[in-house]
Amino acid sequence: MRHPIGLTAAFIAVLASGTAAASGIQLQKPVPYAADNDISDAIKDECKINEQLADFVKQYSSEPVELVSGPVDTGSGRVLQLEIVDAVSMGNAWLGHQKFTKVSGTLFEDGAEVASFRGRRNSMGGAFAGFKGSCSVLGRTVEVLGEDIAGWLAAPEDGATLGD
Numbered sequence: 001m002r003h004p005i006g007l008t009a010a011f012i013a014v015l016a017s018g019t020a021a022a023s024g025i026q027l028q029k030p031v032p033y034a035a036d037n038d039i040s041d042a043i044k045d046e047c048k049i050n051e052q053l054a055d056f057v058k059q060y061s062s063e064p065v066e067l068v069s070g071p072v073d074t075g076s077g078r079v080l081q082l083e084i085v086d087a088v089s090m091g092n093a094w095l096g097h098q099k100f101t102k103v104s105g106t107l108f109e110d111g112a113e114v115a116s117f118r119g120r121r122n123s124m125g126g127a128f129a130g131f132k133g134s135c136s137v138l139g140r141t142v143e144v145l146g147e148d149i150a151g152w153l154a155a156p157e158d159g160a161t162l163g164d
Contacts, residue, residue: 056146
C-alpha cells in the first residue's frame with residue numbers, strides 16, 4: 001500500500017523504527033595510515049590529510065556517511081575500511097610541487113566484504129601553485145580522492161583503481 005505522498009508502507013516502517021540511519025556507511029575519522037607506511041613525520045604532524053580525507057568522502061557521497069572516532073566494526077552494517085597507504089611531498093612553491101597520496105579501501109556489509117579499491121592522486125599545485133604550501137597541495141589530492149571514493153561507493157567495483 002502506498003502512502004498519499006508516495007511512500008511505501010515498508011519505507012514508513014523503517015523510518016518509524018529508526019533504522020534508516022543504519023543504511024548509511026561508517027568511516028573512521030581520522031583515516032588511519034597503513035601500518036607499514038613510509039610517510040614522513042612532517043606530513044603526519046603538519047598536514048591533516050587523514051582528517052580531510054574522511055570529511056571529503058562524506059561531503060561528496062550521495063549516501064549518508066557517519067564519521068566514527070575509533071576503529072570501525074566491519075561486522076555490523078555498511079562500513080568503509082579506508083587507509084592512507086602513502087603520501088609524498090617533494091618540491092616546493094619555487095621549484096614546483098610534486099605531491100601524491102595513495103589510499104586503499106574495502107567496503108563491508110554485515111561482515112561480508114563487498115568490494116575493494118586502490119586509489120592515487122597526484123598534484124603539482126594547480127593554478128597559482130607558487131602561492132600554495134605543501135599541505136595545501138596534499139589537501140588537493142585527498143579532496144579529489146574523497147570525490148573518487150564517493151563515486152565508487154555509489155557503484156562499488158571490486159579491484160577498482162581510482163584516480164591517476
